[in-house]
Amino acid sequence: MEAGVRSYEEAFSPYWYPVAFSHELKERPLAARLLGRELVVWRVGSGVAATQRYCAHRGADLCAGEVSAEGLRCAFHGWTYGQDGRCVRVPSQPGAPIPARAALASFRAVERYGLVWICLDASSQEALPEWPELESGKVATVALPRLDWEVSAGRLMEIILDVTHLSWVHKGTFGNPEQQEVLSYEVARLPGGLRTQITYPALSPALEGAPPRVDKTTLTYDVTLPFAVRLSFKPTLFFQHTVYAIASPWSEEKAQCFYFSSYHPAIKQFPDIFVKSELAILEQDRLIAEGQRPKAHPLDFSGEVHVKADRLPIEYRRGVIALRTGRPVDGPPPE
Ligand code: FES
Ligand SMILES: [Fe+2]
Incomplete structure (x- = not known):
């Protein structure tokens, strides 16, 4: 590893990652994995x-244990x-006194936005992404099953x-x-993230048997480093909605992604349409992303070729490399 580059686990431990949707964590303890650690999560009070x-x-395995008023009771x-x-x-x-070494490593855990989040680094000052609209009481949400892809968190975000x-x-x-050219767009660098807006002439899903139509859609990407993005869709024909994707790294080469959407609660048919169409879209992404090499998210720009249209993934990679190396890095000059 290059001098000054921290290990993957060390560099990304200070951040919060989801390990479960709230609805998955019931009275039984649940297994979780994060940055090489095997964890168990359970409900307390x-x-x-x-x-x-x-x-x-x-x-x-404490996942086979039971939750009691005192805590998590091992089945053995x-x-x-x-x-x-x-x-x-x-x-x-x-x-008898309880041996001092009879203890488990414990970690901060919180429940927010319908997710259970963990931070492995007790001294970290990092915060969760700020998505206040999810706590406004004005939107409904629908989650996909967890995306279990054989890709690194960084590659997953980049696609x-x-x-x-x-x-x-x-x-x-x-x-x-028909729309192959990417028109020039700007990427704003923000503290801890990035923001970009583009318009794209999407083909709207074929609703109620009608043929697909071109649907000029405004996409706003709002990245919270290292692995979270909020992506709002303002189409002219389909329903406005906002997607949240947070990759939770198991290792440098493997992540799971927690993916859900918020929408106006009056649109009763949204969850069904969204889940069906989004799973088809993400399956297209998975097939590409799982085939990319190297599997680890590259720590520099030299092994790939970058053009102006790649500005957003380039800026994203710059941000991730800076977290890994602890210093700002220049992007590559567009070729
Ligand atoms: S192994 Fe858990 S109580 Fe003995
Ligand atoms: Fe995609």
């Missing part, structure tokens, strides 16, 4: 707790752990931010093969 997945006693011998990871009960010797692939990869869903 009004919040959520996250610790290492395997019991400090004999390594049993009943040792019970509080939210802070400390063992509070050893049933085989109730009167979402790639404005040039729409007419190629998304033929048959919303891509317009």
Whole structure:
């Protein structure tokens, strides 16, 4: 690794990542994975707790345990752990002091925007993305099943931010093969993120048997580094909606993505249309992204060729490289 480049795990540990949709976490503890760590999450009182997945006693899988009023109880011998990871009960010797090493690594966990988020770095000052409209009470949301792709989080974000692939990869869903040229667009660099707006003559989904029509759509990309994007769609024919995609890195080469949309609650048919069409669109992306090499998100620009139309993914990559190296980097001159 190049001098000054931190490991993937070290560089990205200070940020918050979703590990589950809120609706997936019920009374049973749930397994989670993040940056090489195996975790278990469970509900406590009004919040959520996250610790290492395997019991400090004999390594049993705590996902098979039970949540009690005292904490998470291991299925093997009943040792019970509080939210802070400390063992509070050893049933085989109730009167004896609990060994100091009977503890699990524990992590900050919060529930927000319908997701359970974890931050692995206890000293981090980083915050969750700010998406106040989701807490305004004015929008409804619909989530896709988690996207479980064999891609790095950075590659996954880059295909979402790639404005040039729409007419190629998304033929048959919303891509317009007549529109190959990408008109010049600007990318604003913001603290901790990026923002871009483009217009695209999408082919609207064929609703109620009507043939697809060109639907001039304004797309606003709003990136929160390292791996979250809010993408609002203002079409002229289809429904306005906003998509949220957050990649949660398992390792440098593998991520899951939590993907959902907000929409006006009066549009009762939106969830069905959205889930069906978006899954078809994302499957087109997955086939391309899983085939890209190297699998790891490149840490420089030298191994690929960059043109002006790639401005948004280039700026995104600049931001990610800066987090990894700890210093700002110049993008490549467009070729
Ligand atoms: S392995 Fe968990 S209590 Fe023994
Ligand atoms: Fe795409």
